[in-house]
Amino acid sequence: MLNRLISAGVLLLALLFGAGSGAFAADLLPLRFIPQWSPQSQFAGYYVALAKGYYEQHGLAVTILKGGPDAPASEALASGEADVATLFLSSGLQLRARGVPVVNVAQMVQRSALMLVAKKSKGILAPQDLEGKRVSLWDDFAVQPRAFFRRHGLYVDVIPQGYTLNLFLMDGVDAASAMYYNEYHTLLNAGLDPEELTTFHLADLGFNFPEDGIYCLAQTLAEYPEAMRGFVQASLEGWRDVFRHPEEALDIVMGHVRAANLPTNRVHQKWMLDQMAPLIFPPGDDTPPGFLEQDTYRTVAADLFEAEIINDTVPYRIFYDPRPSAR
Amino acid sequence: MTPVPAPGKANGLAFRMALFILTSTTLIFGVAFGYNYVYSRDLMLKNVRENATHLTQALVRRIEGKLISVEQMPRYLARHLDNRNVTRHSLGVMIENMVAANRDIYGSTVAFEPYALDPEARYFAPYVYRNEIGGLVATHLGGDHYNYFLWDWYRLPRYLDRPVWSEPYFDEGGGNALMATYSHPFYDLSSGRPSFRGVVTADVSLEELKAAIGSVSLYQSGYTVLISRTGRFLAHRDPDRIMRDSIFSLAEALNLPALRRVGKDMIQGKEGFLRIDGLDGEGRVWLCFAPVPAIGWSVGVVIPEQALYADILALNHTVLLIGAAGFTLLLVVVVGISRSITRPLKSLVGATSEIAHGNLDISLPKIAVRDEVGQLSQSVDEMRLALKEYISHLTETTKARERIESELKIARSIQMNFLPKRFPPFPERREFDIFAVLEPAKQVGGDLYDFFFLDEDHLFFSIGDVSDKGVPAALFMAVTKTLMKGIAEQNRDPAEVLDRVNGELCHGNESSMFVTLFCAVLDLRSGRLCYSNAGHNPPLVLHRDGSQKWLALPPGLVLGGMEEAVYQSRELVMAPGDKLLLYTDGVTEAMNPEGAFYSEARLLAQAQEGVADSAESLVARVMASVRRFSAGAAQSDDITLLALSYKGTHASGGGGTSVI
Numbered sequence: 011m012l013n014r015l016i017s018a019g020v021l022l023l024a025l026l027f028g029a030g031s032g033a034f035a036a037d038l039l040p041l042r043f044i045p046q047w048s049p050q051s052q053f054a055g056y057y058v059a060l061a062k063g064y065y066e067q068h069g070l071a072v073t074i075l076k077g078g079p080d081a082p083a084s085e086a087l088a089s090g091e092a093d094v095a096t097l098f099l100s101s102g103l104q105l106r107a108r109g110v111p112v113v114n115v116a117q118m119v120q121r122s123a124l125m126l127v128a129k130k131s132k133g134i135l136a137p138q139d140l141e142g143k144r145v146s147l148w149d150d151f152a153v154q155p156r157a158f159f160r161r162h163g164l165y166v167d168v169i170p171q172g173y174t175l176n177l178f179l180m181d182g183v184d185a186a187s188a189m190y191y192n193e194y195h196t197l198l199n200a201g202l203d204p205e206e207l208t209t210f211h212l213a214d215l216g217f218n219f220p221e222d223g224i225y226c227l228a229q230t231l232a233e234y235p236e237a238m239r240g241f242v243q244a245s246l247e248g249w250r251d252v253f254r255h256p257e258e259a260l261d262i263v264m265g266h267v268r269a270a271n272l273p274t275n276r277v278h279q280k281w282m283l284d285q286m287a288p289l290i291f292p293p294g295d296d297t298p299p300g301f302l303e304q305d306t307y308r309t310v311a312a313d314l315f316e317a318e319i320i321n322d323t324v325p326y327r328i329f330y331d332p333r334p335s336a337r
Numbered sequence: 338m339t340p341v342p343a344p345g346k347a348n349g350l351a352f353r354m355a356l357f358i359l360t361s362t363t364l365i366f367g368v369a370f371g372y373n374y375v376y377s378r379d380l381m382l383k384n385v386r387e388n389a390t391h392l393t394q395a396l397v398r399r400i401e402g403k404l405i406s407v408e409q410m411p412r413y414l415a416r417h418l419d420n421r422n423v424t425r426h427s428l429g430v431m432i433e434n435m436v437a438a439n440r441d442i443y444g445s446t447v448a449f450e451p452y453a454l455d456p457e458a459r460y461f462a463p464y465v466y467r468n469e470i471g472g473l474v475a476t477h478l479g480g481d482h483y484n485y486f487l488w489d490w491y492r493l494p495r496y497l498d499r500p501v502w503s504e505p506y507f508d509e510g511g512g513n514a515l516m517a518t519y520s521h522p523f524y525d526l527s528s529g530r531p532s533f534r535g536v537v538t539a540d541v542s543l544e545e546l547k548a549a550i551g552s553v554s555l556y557q558s559g560y561t562v563l564i565s566r567t568g569r570f571l572a573h574r575d576p577d578r579i580m581r582d583s584i585f586s587l588a589e590a591l592n593l594p595a596l597r598r599v600g601k602d603m604i605q606g607k608e609g610f611l612r613i614d615g616l617d618g619e620g621r622v623w624l625c626f627a628p629v630p631a632i633g634w635s636v637g638v639v640i641p642e643q644a645l646y647a648d649i650l651a652l653n654h655t656v657l658l659i660g661a662a663g664f665t666l667l668l669v670v671v672v673g674i675s676r677s678i679t680r681p682l683k684s685l686v687g688a689t690s691e692i693a694h695g696n697l698d699i700s701l702p703k704i705a706v707r708d709e710v711g712q713l714s715q716s717v718d719e720m721r722l723a724l725k726e727y728i729s730h731l732t733e734t735t736k737a738r739e740r741i742e743s744e745l746k747i748a749r750s751i752q753m754n755f756l757p758k759r760f761p762p763f764p765e766r767r768e769f770d771i772f773a774v775l776e777p778a779k780q781v782g783g784d785l786y787d788f789f790f791l792d793e794d795h796l797f798f799s800i801g802d803v804s805d806k807g808v809p810a811a812l813f814m815a816v817t818k819t820l821m822k823g824i825a826e827q828n829r830d831p832a833e834v835l836d837r838v839n840g841e842l843c844h845g846n847e848s849s850m851f852v853t854l855f856c857a858v859l860d861l862r863s864g865r866l867c868y869s870n871a872g873h874n875p876p877l878v879l880h881r882d883g884s885q886k887w888l889a890l891p892p893g894l895v896l897g898g899m900e901e902a903v904y905q906s907r908e909l910v911m912a913p914g915d916k917l918l919l920y921t922d923g924v925t926e927a928m929n930p931e932g933a934f935y936s937e938a939r940l941l942a943q944a945q946e947g948v949a950d951s952a953e954s955l956v957a958r959v960m961a962s963v964r965r966f967s968a969g970a971a972q973s974d975d976i977t978l979l980a981l982s983y984k985g986t987h988a989s990g991g992g993g994t995s996v997i
Contacts, residue, residue: 080482144496169496172487176504179567182496199585200567201597201604271507273569273580277590 038071044092046083049266051282059248068240107320116300116335119221126210128185143184146171154217191285242334300335351675389625415521449535494522559640566633603635768861772952773979782975783810799856800919831869832906842897851897881914913985923976952980
């Protein structure tokens with residue numbers, strides 16, 4: 011009897027609010043967003059913006075698609091499976107060079123978290139110790155390390171890096187690429203102590219390639235400038251919220267992690283979340299959030315061109331639109 | 338008499354006995370209990386360690402058995418591919434046969450380097466796997482969305498140049514089963530130097546292993562864990578931890594550096610048995626771990642300390658209960674025993690208190706037990722009887738003494754009755770006035786005085802002091818007085834009287850007593866005084882004109898001292914109005930509280946003042962002075978004073994004065 015009453019109440023509530031939000035939902039613009047990797051704290055701001063209704067407040071009905079190695083965000087954006095994606099700046103430049111007319115509407119991550127790690131037990135304590143060593147590099151993020159090797163005049167046996175650092179852990183390579191917020195902590199949680207590792211933070215060594223940026227096709231931006239601006243603004247609000255309520259954000263991220271059945275844990279996601287703040291809102295940097303500096307763009311584009319990763323560049327004004335992120 | 342205070346509860350014998358005995362027993366019990374606890378715990382721990390070690394070893398063998406059985410086929414196929422080229426078709430058949438032949442193998446592929454088998458194909462990796470209903474399905478791996486060159490199962494043997502078990506993973510295609518892949522590299526040996534051509538793999542579902550390990554339990558709440566070579570949980574009681582958490586992330590989440598160290602030991606292939614504090618919701622646990630060398634994993638058996646010691650704790654509870662019951666019993670016994678001791682003691686205390694208050698007829702409690710208390714009771718009874726006897730004896734003694742004292746009193750009064758007591762003694766005689774007083778000391782003393790008429794005109798008077806005190810002295814005095822009177826009535830010469838009295842006293846004087854004596858005969862008509870002295874104090878002569886002097890005495894020893902003693906008489910003529918004051922040493926040697934003597938000087942001074950007094954007044958004056966002087970100090974000797982006032986013959990008629 012009681013159960014039946016409750017069911018009736020729930021149904022009534024669902025009718026009332028469902029009808030209301032349905033009418034409201036009719037005014038929202040559907041938008042498909044794909045982050046460039048599997049759910050993790052790297053994208054906490056977007057998950058929080060979705061969970062807390064910031065996208066809705068900007069008139070958007072956002073669907074977050076699952077990214078990852080088997081669902082590259084650049085492909086989804088190029089094919090039109092997604093309307094908006096996050097990409098590293100270098101990936102965005104490559105996509106544009108391939109002729110896909112993408113536009114950067116917000117440069118979210120200002121600093122590069124890319125690093126090289128090596129075991130001290132292998133005798134690697136300084137850059138010159140890498141001479142002749144086998145180093146695994148991600149194909150997509152090899153430009154910065156290669157520039158680093160060039161500057162130090164090192165010959166390094168580079169092999170492509172896979173999806174894990176197990177080869178490094180099993181001593182198949184002497185050094186490996188890592189993101190400070192992700193793989194570095196994975197190494198710590200595979201039993202390596204920070205004292206056992208030598209690290210080379212490429213941003214600190216003068217090879218700072220800004221990373222995650224928000225991209226859409228030029229056509230999408232032209233048709234829905236307000237929607238793009240709404241998406242960027244809501245995402246920034248989401249990020250601010252993340253750093254105000256990190257535990258809440260972590261709960262939301264873990265919800266997505268569990269839904270994707272990913273082999274990760276809260277401790278790792280917390281580490282990642284803690285590292286994101288200085289990347290998105292770098293302390294002591296007066297660059298407005300979401301802004302891509304013209305000099306930075308030119309440096310990165312030139313480095314990629316020089317490394318023969320891209321053979322074509324577009325002007326800064328074409329590649330980047332500052333309006334969506336402007337206050 | 339101070340009353341004996343009753344003992345308070347806390348001082349009572351029963352309480353103290355209970356306290357000391359129970360405290361000691363508690364101490365002994367506590368030590369025994371503690372030792373037993375520690376020892377049985379160590380023993381338990383030793384057993385647990387053995388059991389846990391056996392269990393981990395069994396699990397290690399089980400895991401390795403499974404892994405090794407899986408490794409056979411790919412190793413064989415890889416060796417086969419090392420030496421010869423194969424056609425696509427025969428390769429497919431070989432892979433299919435391999436999967437079919439080993440039920441543990443879920444799927445298998447032979448993956449080639451780019452363009453290694455087929456110059457047209459970048460990816461070439463025929464894959465055969467079991468579907469849900471057990472049938473074999475053939476497909477191909479590799480493509481734009483599956484770049485197998487980047488996956489561990491391909492890369493690890495490729496770059497490590499050895500067969501490798503991959504880190505376990507959840508296979509989405511295989512129903513989210515936990516899988517691990519064994520990959521064996523093969524090479525092109527045709528050019529002399531081996532060059533890598535690809536890998537042969539076998540996928541194994543770990544679900545069965547995971548379930549088997551997860552279901553092992555030890556000591557009720559104990560459980561087993563399996564961790565990979567990166568510390569990841571492959572089997573754990575909590576399924577949420579499997580593949581998501583590693584022992585290191587758990588250490589970080591719980592902030593347990595010790596757990597991190599344990600994790601490092603585990604992935605480094607060490608064995609151990611140790612305690613870990615602070616695991617969430619488990620408290621203290623014991624962990625026994627051993628490596629699985631074939632794959633670099635580690636098996637651990639986790640036993641919560643609580644479960645481990647559950648039996649010991651139960652035993653301890655029982656022991657404590659028995660202990661508590663024992664204590665209660667002991668308390669009852671101790672209280673009983675001490676009551677049985679203190680009850681007779683209490684009645685003894687009551688009895689002795691009665692005895693202390695003088696009731697010696699009280700009967701003591703009968704104590705049947707022949708212990709110390711019984712002996713004490715008997716001793717107290719003996720004491721009571723002895724006291725009783727003593728007291729009755731004392732009563733008799735006191736009675737005897739009282740009788741003696743009363744007899745002494747009678748003797749005293751008899752002695753006093755010897756002395757002339759009536760004053761004036763001769764009221765019809767006007768020629769002289771005489772007055773004497775003897776103030777006795779407490780005991781019967783030895784002073785004497787006497788006066789009597791020898792004939793119509795001659796008055797004999799004397800004063801003396803026996804050397805000793807008491808009844809013998811009184812008797813000596815009586816003898817002296819009687820002798821003197823009898824002899825004086827026959828001989829008028831005082832020296833002669835003394836001589837004869839001395840002779841009599843010395844005769845048979847075995848007690849060696851003696852007496853000082855002054856005696857004189859006064860011729861009332863002429864005023865001529867004839868006197869003699871036997872060692873007595875010189876009397877004082879008071880002339881009518883106020884002058885005074887000590888009477889010059891002839892030499893003479895005390896009476897009763899020496900038979901050959903010689904006495905002489907002297908003479909003095911008293912003028913009417915002259916007075917004579919005789920005294921014993923009780924006067925001049927009377928002491929005040931400070932121990933000073935009254936002395937002759939004070940006597941002289943008093944006599945001077947009383948020059949005009951009658952004999953009685955003079956005696957009274959001197960006596961009052963002595964009393965004032967002694968001021969209540971105990972009188973140690975008899976005090977005797979005798980005053981004689983000579984008035985002359987004519988006074989018998991008219992009382993006028995005349996000078997001879």
